[in-house]
Amino acid sequence: MAGDAADVAASVSLVCGVVALVTGVALVTLFDSLPLSVQLVPLAVSVVVLGLPHGAVDHLVLPRVREKPVSLRWLVGFGLGYLALAASYAIGWYLEPVLAFVGFILLTIFHWGQGDVYALVSIFDVDHLETRFQRALTLCVRGGIPMLVPLVAFPEQYAFVATAVVELFDPAATSALEPVFAPTVRAWVAVGFTALVAVSLGWGLFQAGPSRSWALDAGETVGLVAFFAVVPPILAIGLYFAFWHSVRHVLRTVLVDRPAADALEAGSLRTALWRFTRDAAPLTAGALVVLVGLALAVPRTPATLSDLLGVYLVCLAVLTLPHTVVVSLLDWEQRIWA
Ligand SMILES: CC1=C(/C=C/C(C)=C/C=C/C(C)=C/C=O)C(C)(C)CCC1
Numbered sequence: 001m002a003g004d005a006a007d008v009a010a011s012v013s014l015v016c017g018v019v020a021l022v023t024g025v026a027l028v029t030l031f032d033s034l035p036l037s038v039q040l041v042p043l044a045v046s047v048v049v050l051g052l053p054h055g056a057v058d059h060l061v062l063p064r065v066r067e068k069p070v071s072l073r074w075l076v077g078f079g080l081g082y083l084a085l086a087a088s089y090a091i092g093w094y095l096e097p098v099l100a101f102v103g104f105i106l107l108t109i110f111h112w113g114q115g116d117v118y119a120l121v122s123i124f125d126v127d128h129l130e131t132r133f134q135r136a137l138t139l140c141v142r143g144g145i146p147m148l149v150p151l152v153a154f155p156e157q158y159a160f161v162a163t164a165v166v167e168l169f170d171p172a173a174t175s176a177l178e179p180v181f182a183p184t185v186r187a188w189v190a191v192g193f194t195a196l197v198a199v200s201l202g203w204g205l206f207q208a209g210p211s212r213s214w215a216l217d218a219g220e221t222v223g224l225v226a227f228f229a230v231v232p233p234i235l236a237i238g239l240y241f242a243f244w245h246s247v248r249h250v251l252r253t254v255l256v257d258r259p260a261a262d263a264l265e266a267g268s269l270r271t272a273l274w275r276f277t278r279d280a281a282p283l284t285a286g287a288l289v290v291l292v293g294l295a296l297a298v299p300r301t302p303a304t305l306s307d308l309l310g311v312y313l314v315c316l317a318v319l320t321l322p323h324t325v326v327v328s329l330l331d332w333e334q335r336i337w338a
């Protein structure tokens with residue numbers, strides 16, 4: 001990895017992440033209750049800033065990391081494959097919305113976990129995650145935090161959002177999710193997940209000692225758990241998605257884009273981000289077309305804020321499936337799991 005450019009990426013990742021967590025915690029501390037319209041702001045912003053755009057350079061990252069030209073032939077083949085995956089998953093939402101929702105949670109665990117493993121290994125260059133198994137554990141921990149901690153801490157809002165999403169397709173199906181929110185299930189999730197975090201961090205500590213990189217991993221992990229335990233999930237996930245996951249992935253795409261990485265190394269974050277923005281603009285517009293198309297196509301016409309949130313989540317779900325395939329191939333090229 002480009003030495004200095006990765007250092008700049010590390011600082012930017014850390015600063016944005018800390019700002020996101022502190023913002024969420026400050027908001028819940030300062031205000032007794034936050035209206036839904038306020039909690040939705042970061043997710044709404046993520047439609048055009050960082051969130052949707054972070055995947056909008058998927059067509060460029062693989063040729064760039066392989067140092068191959070972006071040919072028309074590649075773009076057509078890639079585009080067709082990407083759309084086929086997204087469309088198949090969209091059909092899945094119509095056929096089995098509950099299954100599609102559970103699949104989305106699992107997909108998010110995997111994808112957000114893999115994003116953080118990359119950041120730890122390649123951006124922060126940690127020394128306590130030597131084996132593939134340790135990295136897999138870390139993937140489960142980092143991906144599990146945003147999806148499981150809110151289930152334990154905020155079951156009502158979790159159920160509200162799950163219902164809003166599934167209802168778009170089949171109002172009668174929403175009751176199928178109810179058992180997941182039962183206190184005993186949530187208690188088991190809490191116990192199991194705490195054990196997973198303890199094993200994952202404990203193992204790293206045992207192997208590498210209390211190194212700087214272990215402390216960074218532990219600090220981020222504890223910070224994220226605390227954040228998702230106290231900040232209502234619609235707000236928390238919006239902040240995390242834009243300013244944690246997306247920032248780290250955008251930096252990853254910058255690091256594989258030679259001119260942008262050079263700019264980053266020279267300290268010109270602005271030039272690097274400008275190149276990203278230019279590259280991401282066309283397919284961010286494409287993703288917006290998918291969003292509007294879904295809003296028109298779902299069986300229940302979205303009328304409320306929670307319906308709109310539901311449509312946005314379904315849009316994220318169908319695009320995240322091919323996006324995760326691309327990121328997994330990028331992981332492969334960058335030997336994150338070798
Ligand atoms: C908003 C929200 C939820 C789900 C969010 C998800 C699953 C987001 C996934 C986004 C992805 C994968 C983006 C691409 O990188 C929960 C957990 C139901 C709880 C309540 C609030």
Ligand SMILES: [Fe+2]
Binds near residue numbers: 054245249323
């Ligand atoms: Fe992503």
